[in-house]
Structures are given as C-alpha cells and as structure tokens.
Amino acid sequence: MSPDSPELVPRPPHPLALALIERLRERSGALVLEVGAGSGRNTRALTAAGLVVSALPVKRSCAAALTTHALLHGTPASIASQLDAIADALEPGAPLFATFASVRDARYGRGETLEPHVYAVPDGDEAGVAHAYFNDECLRALLEPRFRIESMRETGVDDIAGTWAHQMQPLRGAVHWFVVGVRR
Numbered sequence: 786m787s788p789d790s791p792e793l794v795p796r797p798p799h800p801l802a803l804a805l806i807e808r809l810r811e812r813s814g815a816l817v818l819e820v821g822a823g824s825g826r827n828t829r830a831l832t833a834a835g836l837v838v839s840a841l842p843v844k845r846s847c848a849a850a851l852t853t854h855a856l857l858h859g860t861p862a863s864i865a866s867q868l869d870a871i872a873d874a875l876e877p878g879a880p881l882f883a884t885f886a887s888v889r890d891a892r893y894g895r896g897e898t899l900e901p902h903v904y905a906v907p908d909g910d911e912a913g914v915a916h917a918y919f920n921d922e923c924l925r926a927l928l929e930p931r932f933r934i935e936s937m938r939e940t941g942v943d944d945i946a947g948t949w950a951h952q953m954q955p956l957r958g959a960v961h962w963f964v965v966g967v968r969r
C-alpha cells in the first residue's frame with residue numbers, strides 16, 4: 786500500500802497532530818495547513834477536533850501547520866523552499882509542528898550520496914528517492930530564519946512513521962526530529 790492509499794484499518798494520529806490539536810483547543814474553526822497528508826490519519830483527527838485543514842492556503846491565513854514524515858524527501862534546499870511556503874501561509878506567531886530525518890537514523894549514509902547528508906537507497910519501497918538527514922546544528926540553521934524553535938527532540942519512529950509506507954523493508958532504527966517552531 787502506498788502512503789497515500791486509503792486505510793483498511795484506521796491508524797492513530799501522529800503525536801505532533803495531537804500536540805497541535807491541544808495547542809489550538811481554544812480556536813475551533815481555525816485553518817491548519819497540512820503538508821504531505823498521506824493516508825489522512827492526521828487530517829481526520831484535526832477535522833474531528835473542529836479545525837479546517839487545507840493543503841493550499843492563502844498567504845498568512847493559517848493558525849498552524851503540520852507536516853509529519855514528509856519533509857525528509859528531497860535536499861536541504863528543496864526542504865528550505867517548502868519551509869518558505871509554509872512560513873508564507875502562517876500568521877505571524879503561528880506554530881509549526883514538523884518532523885525531519887536525523888543523522889542518527891539507521892538509514893543515514895546508506896545508498897548513493899547525492900550531496901552531503903543526502904542519500905538515495907538503491908532498492909525497496911523508496912528506491913532512488915533522495916532523503917535528507919539533519920544534525921542539530923544543520924536543522925537549527927534550516928529553521929531559524931523562518932521560525933523561532935520552541936522544542937526539538939530526536940525520537941525513534943519505527944512504530945510512528947508508518948509501517949504501511951515501508952512494506953518491503955519495515956523501518957528499523959528510524960530516528961526523526963520532532964520540532965515545534967513559531968513563525969517569526
């Protein structure tokens with residue numbers, strides 16, 4: 786099943802989706818930007834909490850943004866341009882809840898090196914797909930121009946990122962950053 790396929794068994798929302806819902810608990814009807822919704826587990830939880838979810842918002846219209854296990858594909862430059870688009874969509878002071886791949890992930894360094902900290906594995910579900918990994922310093926440098934970082938913690942995500950998205954090679958030792966930032 787691809788990450789975008791409908792779920793046969795409903796999956797629980799991501800912990801960062803639950804954190805976003807808690808953060809906006811006083812703002813029913815607020816607009817939330819979601820990037821890389823996949824099968825929609827987070828979209829459903831946000832909507833059920835009374836929030837309005839959009840993938841294509843107008844400038845400065847969103848009260849928060851959520852992106853889980855999507856901004857790991859690409860290069861630091863392509864991820865930076867995604868973060869620019871997200872920042873443009875957010876009200877000043879609005880929170881971003883996001884994950885990024887960590888250099889402590891077991892897949893770091895595997896496959897072809899496309900540029901420093903960017904690799905593409907030759908086989909499996911994600912053959913040939915560029916993955917960008919960040920250490921603390923590089924992730925702060927990526928985020929700081931657009932967001933004030935509230936929290937950044939590395940988390941083992943084998944059971945969170947989605948076994949459904951890695952059916953040929955289940956995740957083992959996947960470590961991602963969980964970030965909360967506030968748009969400057």
Ligand SMILES: C[S@@+](CC[C@H](N)C(=O)[O-])C[C@H]1O[C@@H](n2cnc3c(N)ncnc32)[C@H](O)[C@@H]1O
Nearest residue numbers: 788820821822823824853854855858859947950
């Ligand atoms: C592993 S799934 C995660 C889906 C969902 N966020 C979740 O946590 O269940 C990755 C999703 O991100 C999308 N995606 C991958 N790279 C992306 C990128 N650079 N920008 C936006 N979406 C991306 C994929 O199409 C897919 O929907």
